[in-house]
Structure formats: C-alpha cells, structure tokens
Amino acid sequence: MSRMATTETSAEPLSIGEVAERTGLSVHALRFYEREGLLVGPVQRTSGGRRRYTASDVDWLLICVKLRESGMPLADLKRFAELVRHGPGNEAERLRLLDAHRQRVDARIQALEECRSVIAWKVGVYADHLARGEADGLWDPTA
Missing domain, CATH: 1.10.1660.10 (Multidrug-efflux Transporter Regulator; Chain: A; Domain 2)
Structure with a gap:
C-alpha cells in the first residue's frame, strides 16, 4: 500500500x-x-x-x-499519536498497536463477507421467486 x-x-x-x-x-x-x-x-x-x-x-x-x-478506538489512536510524538525508540509498540487493529479489521471484513454471502443468497431466492411469479406469501408473517 x-x-x-x-x-x-x-x-x-x-x-x-x-x-x-x-x-x-x-x-x-x-x-x-x-x-x-x-x-x-x-x-x-x-x-x-x-x-x-x-x-x-x-x-x-x-x-x-x-x-x-x-x-480504531479513539484511545488507541490517542496512544498511537502519543508514541509518534515521542519519536524513535517505540516502533515495536506502534507495530503492536497497528497489528492488533489490522487483525480487528480483518475479522470485521470476514464477518461482512459472510453477511454479504447470506444477503446474496437471499437476493437470489427472491429474484428466482419473482421471475417465476411465485413471490406471493414468501416469508409472509401474517400467513
């Protein structure tokens, strides 16, 4: 990057x-x-x-x-800024902070990809039913 x-x-x-x-x-x-x-x-x-x-x-x-x-939580961003302000010598701590955040972002991306997969499946179900003219009552809570 x-x-x-x-x-x-x-x-x-x-x-x-x-x-x-x-x-x-x-x-x-x-x-x-x-x-x-x-x-x-x-x-x-x-x-x-x-x-x-x-x-x-x-x-x-x-x-x-x-x-x-x-x-990134505000507290982590504040800590990162503080470390950068203090200059050389704390790069390992900066790396730990950024890597922990990257891991959280990666986990969130994976969770969102799983959500997208479910949504895409559901879109397909509705599109198929509508194309066949069989959408009446599809997950109708009043039926």
Missing part, C-alpha cells in the same frame, strides 16, 4: 477550513482532534490566534481519518 500524501508540497500554511476540505473532517472535528492530543505536533497559530496547519499535519490527519474509519 502506498503512503498517503497531500497533493501539494507547498510549505505555505493552511487554514483550518482548507484542512477540513482536504481531510474530510469538519472544523469542529479538527478542533476536537487537537484538544484530544491526536496530532503529532502543535498546531501553529497566527498572531491573531488562527490555526495554521502544515502539509505534514494534513498527511497525519489523513492517516487518522483512515484509522478511525476502519474502527
């Missing part, structure tokens, strides 16, 4: 709105991520107090989005 990266390599800082647009996170969610310590570096501020993000912040947030979308 290729490394996720922002489409621009500009060193120009980004506003919170621009980061929201690039990551799919709301402005509210970005503020939450910052409060919860989910970013690996401090968000810079203008003299007027407005947040200014870097391309690295966006890259990190894109990873966070995928980890959350895949069901």
